[in-house]
Amino acid sequence: MDIDPNEHRSQSGFPVDQPLEALKADHAFVKQLFERYTTTQDMKVKQEAGPRILELLEMHTSLEETVFYPAVHQIDASLIDHSEQEHQEAKQLIDQLKSMQVGSAQYDQMMVQLRDAIMQHVQSEEQKLFPEVQQSGMDLAQLGIQMQAYEASMVSDQARASDKRAH
Ligand SMILES: [Fe+2]
Numbered sequence: 001m002d003i004d005p006n007e008h009r010s011q012s013g014f015p016v017d018q019p020l021e022a023l024k025a026d027h028a029f030v031k032q033l034f035e036r037y038t039t040t041q042d043m044k045v046k047q048e049a050g051p052r053i054l055e056l057l058e059m060h061t062s063l064e065e066t067v068f069y070p071a072v073h074q075i076d077a078s079l080i081d082h083s084e085q086e087h088q089e090a091k092q093l094i095d096q097l098k099s100m101q102v103g104s105a106q107y108d109q110m111m112v113q114l115r116d117a118i119m120q121h122v123q124s125e126e127q128k129l130f131p132e133v134q135q136s137g138m139d140l141a142q143l144g145i146q147m148q149a150y151e152a153s154m155v156s157d158q159a160r161a162s163d164k165r166a167h
Pocket residue numbers: 023027060064121122125
């Protein structure tokens with residue numbers, strides 16, 4: 001089993017005219033991966049899914065923090081206070097998980113903690129932040145172009161890094 005952290009984009013690429021849908025697709029995909037991780041006893045599946053979850057979340061938080069939140073910040077800074085705080089909490093858990101052994105009891109426990117934190121973040125973004133952004137009159141087409149470009153640069157950095165590892 002090989003899980004590409006970008007497989008949810010590979011069908012149609014980044015939905016440039018619907019950037020909020022891209023973020024929702026990340027949310028849905030990471031939810032699936034969490035489910036895969038937390039419902040299996042198979043160490044192979046855990047070793048595959050665990051690091052992918054962390055990788056996908058790092059890309060997702062980077063995309064949001066570098067492009068999406070600054071754009072929202074220009075419209076209304078108060079909208080993202082809550083999301084930024086949730087990201088800080090998630091990042092601490094991700095950093096700790098990265099230094100732990102995948103599939104250990106401690107790792108499994110912290111993965112559940114991370115899942116709960118992320119699901120809460122997803123709920124507050126999808127039910128509160130995204131509708132507010134949609135109502136704000138923000139230029140979503142422009143945002144989509146910026147997010148697509150940033151994601152493409154992250155993906156090529158990643159490819160270059162794994163290329164280096166392979167040589
Ligand atoms: Fe998010």
